[in-house]
Amino acid sequence: MISETLLEAEQKFVRSGVIGVGGTCVQAAEATTDELSGRTVENALRQWESGHTEFPHAAVAAHYQTVGRHGVRPHLVAMLRNFHLDNRAHHVLGAWLPMTFDAQNGDYLSYVGLDYFDQVVRFDDAQRVDAFVAAAGMDLALLEARALGRSAHASQVVRARAATRVVTQLDRIAPDFALDPAVAAAGLAALAQPCADYSSFASVAAEALNGVPDEIGSAVRLTLLPTTRLHDEQMFIRCIQIFEGLYRQVATAISTAIRELRRGLTAAAKERLDRASIRLEAVPALFRVLTTMPVDAFAIIRGFTHGRSAVQSRAFREVEFACAPLDPRDFEHAGRIDIGEDTLQDVYLAMRKTHPDVRVVEESMRRLDRAWVAMKRGHWGITLKVIGTVPGTGGTAGASYLKHAATMSLFPRLSEVA
Structure with missing residues (x-):
């Protein structure tokens, strides 16, 4: 259960009058009384229950974005839980509805929406994964531009610029999605202005976001279900989702490179690993967004999401398990993964x-190692800034655990053949 102290801390943020960084989300600030109380979404659910409409995914998601998972009335949560029991065979509802009633017992997968992601996006389709990553990146920038339009305080200006810069890097972060170059150009034009008006960029980005496949766009919209009303948590979820897409693409690249090496396709393996490195080398743009998180805001988010640790990310662990054999002590907090084949280092x-x-593949392996370790060091640095040295989630020791992880090479035996 969430403590009264934590609920009071969230309430203080919401009542501060600040919209955006360090304050309430735009949805909560703009909501009507009926939207805040849940009457609007309850009416939509009752209509669906009586067979008059399609399931109101958008209305449910909008309510959760307005009040947070912990702010939804218990009777609404009970309705959604019952709907899930009756529709578990429906692959979309069966995967998505658990996100709506997991406030007390959820894990990292349900927080980020990975089960729903698997059903709709499919981790084994590089183009669809990159479409999701690109859409999440554009939605992140639009989220911050919208908050900036409501409250142009200094911290929000910094966040909006950082989120816009992510969009300008999508050709590196998500190269398998053919994003209209006009989107990055509009982002760069906005960044070139000291006192930028983001309305033009937002218009171009919104049009491009509407152009992604419908099911991908829906997956982006419906997996933003924060636990709180804090604007910072919406940013946090979007960044985590982008990282998940990156991890999946890197893990897929490594497993494919292993098969290519075995078949003697060394040039193809080298190119595949280099493309994975390019993705990771663009990660600093995401870290710039995350470093705008106020320490006190993250303390509240962390309290509401305790136990939902990124150490549970399967895709992240698949990268490290596919690269080289690991010491059992290195995965004591997350569990072993059987990749079903020799590691890239072994092959x-x-x-x-x-x-x-x-x-010729060796330098590409070393490049990937450098990019991966740099990413982990960046994570460690952000952790020190935002949560300090307090214990981490998922049973880890927090920053000290990440510091140790950041020193671990993907390919430790390459030093033997240098």
Whole structure:
């Protein structure tokens, strides 16, 4: 259960009058009494229950974005739980509805919406994953531009610029999605102005976001279900979702490179690993957004999401398990993953003795290692800034755990053949 102290701290943020960074979300600030009370969404659910309409996904998501998962009235939560029991066979409702009643017992997967993601986006389709990542990036920028339009305080200006910069990097973060170059150009034009008007950029980005496949756009809209009314949590969820997409693409690149090496396709393996590195080398743009998180805001979010740790990310662990054998102590907080094949390091070292041409892959492996370690160091640095040295979630030791993780190479035995 959430403590009264934590609820009071969230209430203080919401009543501060600040919209955006360090304050309430735009949806809560603009909501009507009926939207805040849940009457609007309850009426929509009753209509669906009587068979008159399609399930009101958008209305439910909008209510959760307005009041947070912990602010939804218990009888509405009970309705949604019952709907899930009756519709578990429906692959979309069955995967999405649990996000609406997991406030007390949810995990990282349900927080980010990964089960729903698997059903709709599919982790094994690089173009669809990148479409989701690009859409999440544009939605992040639009979220911050909208907040800036309501409250142009200094912290919100910094956040809006950082989020816009993410969009200008989408050709590196999500290269398998053909984003209209006009979107990045509009972002760069806005960033070039000291006192930028983001309305033109927002218009271009919104049009591009509407152009993604319908089911991808729906997945982006419906997986933003924060636990609080804090604007910062909506940013936080979007960033986590983008990272999840990146992890999945990197893990897929590594497993594919292993198969290509075995088939003697060294040039293809090298190119695949280099493309994965390019994605990771663009991560600092995301970190700039995350560093705008106020410490006291994150303390509240962390309290509401305790136990939902990114250490539970399967895609992240798949990257490290696919690269080299791990010491059991290195995954004591997350559990082992069986990748079902030899690691990239094993395959490379075995082939290096008999296939000299495979050595062209080594520099690409080292580049990937540098990019991955740099990303983990960035995570460690943000953790020190935002939560300090207090214990972490998921059973970890917090910043000290991340510091140790940041020193771990993806390919420790490459130093033997340097």
